[in-house]
Amino acid sequence: MNAVPPTVPARVRTRLRAAVRRPARLTPEETRDRALVLRLLSLALQYPDAELAAARPTVLAAVRALPPSPAATELAAFTTWFAEQDPQTLERHYVETFDLRRRSSLYLTYYLHGDTRRRGMALLTLARRYQAAGWDTSGGELPDHLPVVLEFAALAGTGAGEAPLRQHRRGLDLIHRALESAGSPYRHVLAALLALLPPPSRADEEAVTKLAAEGPPNEDVGLDPYGTYGHGEFAPPDTFVPPLPAPPASRPEGAR
Template sequence: MSPLPSSLPAMVRTRVRAAVLRPSRLTPEEAEARALLLRLCSLLLQYPDRELVAGRAELANAVAALPRSRAAGELAVFLAWFAGQEGEALERHYVEMFDLRRRSGLHLTYYLHGDTRRRGMALLTLSRRYRAAGWDVGGGELPDHLPVVLEFAALAGPGGGEAPLRQHRRGLELIRCALAEAGSPYRHVLAALCGLLPPPTRADLAAVARLAADGPPAEEVGLTPYGYGEFAPPPACQEDSR
């Protein structure tokens, strides 16, 4: 696989650079490609600040250098849209999709636990998992923010590193469904990610529909909900639109 181009801004290049504990079931090339896919998903789900926007062409080149796969194709489709938008339009769309809508917020423990005491414990467990692996998240985001979880998965590998993604598979499916229903190009990033994980079972899909209809547990413990609006069953959840 071709290395990332040297012209990629330093911040972007650092975030994308593959550094992975390679599992025995994957060849080194496969492990590197998987880690890069996860890192690219992490990057593309971050707020589109000026530096990220400046790296769009290089990000597209990084995706083009990946081995052909459905996930790489989904990211290529997203980047074709991403490259053609003005920075302010990208910012507005990101805020609308991820900050103002509960069904497509990026804090994974919210879908499993809502604003309950169990969510606080889940956040603590994630933080401990990161520290045990020798990884310092920093103070910018909560440990369940999807780009953070993806970065850890890329660093620690498909076993323990991707365990939080598998644990929150239903939440990820709900986000994908909600983005598909809204017609957001970010649905392609979620489709790429979900395609790397075990497919949802019928029980998973039924649970996603219930979650979309009823929302997560509602015990209030002082955590601010991430986003506004109501939970309602998204039609996209009834049929896999990937």
Template structure:
């Protein structure tokens, strides 16, 4: 297994924690999966200056991977990523992941829509991370795909990849949407899907229904994000209602 180049950890420390907390070395296959998942997590993040400055080093890391199908998909992505203008990269990212509902990176949205159940699912994910001894940064929701991939790389194929398996249909829908849009990000989703169990007929039928109908409708009158802790950035959260005026209260 070829390690990441020595100059990459400065990026990895701030974006994706290296799996140094493991008490015993993981088998080679688990290490390979963890490296692929960490790279997918990095490359699926917003291409800010820090990430675009490290593009060539990330491409070198991908080029050093063993010749697996997932590695070939990552190489196809980094070939585009390293040669594209940074401003164009940012515009493309926003168009694909912020402006299109079918390729949003927030996985619980596909399963629960903007409902109270989604808030509960976000809380359960955050609790899963804490139980594994991992606290996520406050900048993203716990269901953001790069965050889920980071946890999978750290915690391993069993409990670490459980959230990915749970949201397999959402991941598949994102892959289909990016493929239909002709986005190079489709290669990252193809690499990820190649690491997961193949979708069942039921999964594919559910993905087709999601694509046609969208996620569950909003439950009117219910705060879908609990107390607002897990609301996506920029979401309007109405203020708490004022307490009722008691009879005889001089107002």
């Protein structure tokens, strides 16, 4: 989608953007199905421990029962692969994909704020959003972890619930690009999620391309855009370590 022409008055441009980003009004059945898709996406992006591995037949059946949609098609492609792999392969692929590569990290505020002080404030704001909705955020994960954000979206609905996903659309696009480049089956999960969101603007696409080339903001002058590893060495291509934790003083209570 192209950006709104600058000749349109500012107030009208604002209203047009809001209309484009706001999901269409859904029927109760569509709302229920959308929430189920979001929960399945959250589940798919969690670490494939023994409990999740054992639940694969149930997850596969739930995906196959979804009404036809682009998101359902992408989820079916992922869960078919997911159901066929042995547990050790799933665990190893997950760690290599999400824990060892910054370009496909699942911590969304990293892409917007990098390892800066602003990231800590963004985490606190997100945690307060959850708390204001009456949602318990003491599960142990940081509030910007994508499975957590997806579960909140499923519970709170298309408006406030999906707002964090829309806010971090550019980070989601970058994760999807990285997964496609790596040939990971998890690319289908991100494709399913992006199918639920409004299409990117030209500015979004340009920002993602720049982010892919330069990396997110970093307050450590002179370091590689994606950070260093070990004792100051630059990380070789595609061997990114996970984003640094947010500053302890800015973390929401109960997160680690």
